[in-house]
Amino acid sequence: SQQGEEDPQALSIQEGENATMNCSYKTSINNLQWYRQNSGRGLVHLILIRSNEREKHSGRLRVTLDTSKKSSSLLITASRAADTASYFCATDASDYKLSFGAGTTVTVRA
Amino acid sequence: KAGVTQTPRYLIKTRGQQVTLSCSPISGHRSVSWYQQTPGQGLQFLFEYFSETQRNKGNFPGRFSGRQFSNSRSEMNVSTLELGDSALYLCASSFWGNTEAFFGQGTRLTVV
Numbered sequence: 001s002q003q004g005e006e007d008p009q010a011l012s013i014q015e016g017e018n019a020t021m022n023c024s025y026k027t028s029i030n031n032l033q034w035y036r037q038n039s040g041r042g043l044v045h046l047i048l049i050r051s052n053e054r055e056k057h058s059g060r061l062r063v064t065l066d067t068s069k070k071s072s073s074l075l076i077t078a079s080r081a082a083d084t085a086s087y088f089c090a091t092d093a094s095d096y097k098l099s100f101g102a103g104t105t106v107t108v109r110a
Numbered sequence: 111k112a113g114v115t116q117t118p119r120y121l122i123k124t125r126g127q128q129v130t131l132s133c134s135p136i137s138g139h140r141s142v143s144w145y146q147q148t149p150g151q152g153l154q155f156l157f158e159y160f161s162e163t164q165r166n167k168g169n170f171p172g173r174f175s176g177r178q179f180s181n182s183r184s185e186m187n188v189s190t191l192e193l194g195d196s197a198l199y200l201c202a203s204s205f206w207g208n209t210e211a212f213f214g215q216g217t218r219l220t221v222v
Contacts, residue, residue, distance in 0.1 A: 030208060042114070042200060042213035088153065096165045096207040097143065100153035 004032075004089045004101030012107045019076040021104040023089030024069075030092045032065055034074050037086045037103070046074075046087075079108045112136065114203050116214035123221050128189040131217045135182050135203030142184040143211065144176060147198040156199075159184055160207055191221045 004025045013019050023032070031050045035043040049056045049065045049072065056063045062075040076083055086105045090098040115134040123129050135142050144156040155168040159178035176186040182203075188195055198218050202211035 033210060035213075040198060040216075040218075042215045043202075043211075045210045045212065048210050092208050094208065096141070096158045096160070097155040097168070098145075098202075098211060099155065100145075102152045 004091055004099060006087070006089060006101040006104045008104060009102070010105045010107070012109060013079055014109050015079060015081060017079055019079050019083070019106050019108075021074050021087055021106070023072045023074070023101055025072075025089075025091045025099075025101075026070065027091075027093055029067075030094050032063075032072050033090045033092070033098065034061075034063060034072075035088045035090060035100075037088065039085075043088065076106075079106075081108050081110055084108045114201055114212050114214035116199075116201050116217050118217060119215065121217060121219045123191050123219065125191055125193060125221055127191050128187060129191060129219060130185055130187045131199055131201075131219075133184045133186075133201030133203075133214060135184070135201075136212055139203035139205055139212070140182055141204045141207035142178055142182060143202045143204075143207070144184070144186050145200045145202065146170075147200060147216070148196075153200070156186065158207055165207065188219075193221050195219065196221045 007022045033048045034046040060077045065072045086103045088103045090100045117132045141160045143158040146154045157167045173189045178184045198216045200216045202213045204211045
């Protein structure tokens with residue numbers, strides 16, 4: 001079973017709009033990471049947020065973490081066609097493995 | 111610096127055969143993890159190695175095995191292949207195993 005669950009499963013937005021996706025997880029974590037995957041290729045690391053952090057920014061990305069609710073959100077601002085991809089959250093619970101959610105597929109329409 | 115390299119990129123095997131996949135991590139990274147990705151099960155953790163020691167193993171049958179060499183390169187082996195083993199196998203490397211992971215492009219295995 002997977003630790004994280006993303007919501008929504010799929011998202012379609014217009015170029016320039018913001019995209020928000022959520023991740024919920026079940027157990028205590030050390031950190032939570034977000035990855036992007038383009039069409040069956042390898043995953044690209046986007047951002048890591050530690051359990052003692054509440055918010056983190058990286059370029060057009062903003063991640064929040066609420067450990068009391070065991071949830072995180074990823075916001076992509078001013079989306080571009082190149083942001084079309086699947087986005088995964090992954091939790092690290094001190095056991096040297098990342099547990100991935102099912103992912104959110106984002107389509108950015110021109 | 112060079113990224114994570116996985117070979118081969120594509121593989122077609124017959125049921126019952128065995129296969130070995132290779133992963134060369136980023137220079138200086140000592141942790142290598144393997145994941146299986148399928149449409150139905152998503153990304154599933156297979157195992158993680160650090161300095162030639164397996165530190166964690168996922169819930170896969172014993173047909174799935176791996177090893178890591180002294181230069182941190184890793185291999186995974188699947189014996190007696192089944193149709194359900196068809197998947198994208200991803201390798202990831204990191205410094206310690208609990209920091210950001212760098213993924214290779216994957217090996218697409220098709221079992222016929």
